[in-house]
Amino acid sequence: MLFTGDKIMKRMFLLVVFIIGIIAINLKVSYAMTGKQLFKKDGCILCHAIHGKGGSFGPNLSAIGKIRTYSWIRRQIRNPKLNFFTPNSFVMFHGKVYESIMPANKKISDANLNKLTQYLTSLK
Numbered sequence: 001m002l003f004t005g006d007k008i009m010k011r012m013f014l015l016v017v018f019i020i021g022i023i024a025i026n027l028k029v030s031y032a033m034t035g036k037q038l039f040k041k042d043g044c045i046l047c048h049a050i051h052g053k054g055g056s057f058g059p060n061l062s063a064i065g066k067i068r069t070y071s072w073i074r075r076q077i078r079n080p081k082l083n084f085f086t087p088n089s090f091v092m093f094h095g096k097v098y099e100s101i102m103p104a105n106k107k108i109s110d111a112n113l114n115k116l117t118q119y120l121t122s123l124k
């Protein structure tokens, strides 16, 4: 009887499909992201490369977990300036000089910050 030309039933059917579509889109948007996905979504990848993918404005992070601790990396994301003993427009990282242009990411949630930091700490 759904497809027997009953206009009201047809409309109801379309309405249900529409509602399911909206729910599906919302589920996808609020779907929790992994640290790896956040690295892309939050723009880190524009300046940092991991395993050959990404920019070179900042240091390569392919093995960052070997040289930095969890708390150090976490602080670097929220407030990079706190990691420099002499705040300057240039910083020396592992024998290479970088212009200190890394933006502080103040809007990242604590949960996402933890995930992103965990991901980076795991790179060894």
Ligand code: HEC
Pocket: 039, 042, 043, 044, 045, 046, 047, 048, 057, 058, 059, 060, 061, 064, 068, 073, 076, 077, 080, 091, 093, 094, 098, 099, 100, 101, 102, 103, 105, 116, 120
């Ligand atoms: C506009 C370019 C830019 C963006 C975007 C950026 N960074 Fe950086 N990052 C840098 C630069 C340049 C440095 C060198 C020190 C500094 O400027 O703070 C750095 C340093 C770092 C370091 C320390 C590296 C080391 O070798 O000790 C980590 C970790 C880091 N960034 C992680 C991130 C993460 C995670 C994000 C995304 C939330 C991010 N960065 C976004 C440019 C950037």
